[in-house]
Amino acid sequence: MRAVEQQIEPRKTPKQGRAMHTVDSIIQATQKILTDEGYERASTNYISDVAGVSIGSLYQYFPSKEAIVASLVEKTVVAAAETIREELLACMGLPLEESTPRLVRVLLETRRENAFVFLRLPREMPGFRSVSRQLTTEKYLHTTIHSYYMQHRDSIRLDDLETAIFVTEHMVIGCIDAYLDNESPKIDEETLVEHLSLAVLSYLSS
Template identity: 80%
Template sequence: MISAQQRNYKPRKIPKQGRALHTVDSIIEATQKILSNQGYESASTNYIAEVAGVSIGSLYQYFPSKEAIMASLVEKTVVEAAERIREELLSCMGLPLEESTPRLVRVILETRKANAFVFLSLPREMPCHRAVSGQLTTEKYLHTTIYSYYMQHRDRVGIEDLDTAIFVTEHLVIGCIDAYIDNNSPKIDDETLVDHLSLAVLSYLAV
């Protein structure tokens, strides 16, 4: 049975036509703008509707709550970030680990920096949203592609259990990047971080 809280996160109506899709996109974009510039507390449904240029009735036609809008925003952000990382993974399939690793670390850093509010700030400002964030991650969307990438480089990966290797490298890279973005790291720049993280990953993986 779906709980009341779970229903609160689900869209009320799925848009299918152009005008409806535009309305929903406007609502999500307005929410992202408000969150980035003013924070979670400012993002009331009335204010979101005003910034989006839609009536509050139109907003509630598609979203039953502020939380449902946030969940849709997270999903949209994660899917877009995952698609960008997928493109880089596919382009790196035939490259040596020494060349592909820095490229992949860099694109993960760029996507998380560009969407820092959704990936880092929102779960803190909205604790009840952590369950949604935990289910919507780029790693889960990309699992098959990531596994294929590791298989492509199997002769260079010295860890027998690929699932463990993937788990460790994902959390090493994302954990360090998030700490860096969150200012919980030494005073280093992007390229220094990419260089050191790439070295750490290669030292762990490569035979």
């Protein structure tokens, strides 16, 4: 297990502007190659060419392409989590009936915008499923999500709040991912948001 961790851990963290720009260029180039040409084409030499940096500069920060992909996943998840956190905070004082559709909608939007990381990578690169399970928006947002549920405690009839959080998170995200993955022509987004919101509200009030 330690060998796997060493393979995907960055060598060092950039601290200066130029170094951060180099790392961002490497990550962006990797995403472009993965999206357009697939994982097998994403050699470190090819990534450095597309990024416009030397292979030596690449290896200063990343020991392997796996490490670059792991950083890409982390960067995407953190950005998505911040978007969701903002909506959670904005919904703290709203009734559940009003806030639930808003939160379902922002989850749908962030997962659609980042479908490459949330859906394609785990499917096309099985070796990264364990990384994807560790780097999730839910884990980054656990404290904020718990605060949101506590803010609405009077409206939630379930005694076991941790289980309620777990069930609602996976119910919503699972349905959204299935919807995006299947590109279902039978359900429009507003219908999906409406029905998922009803399912969540019914469950929490049961």
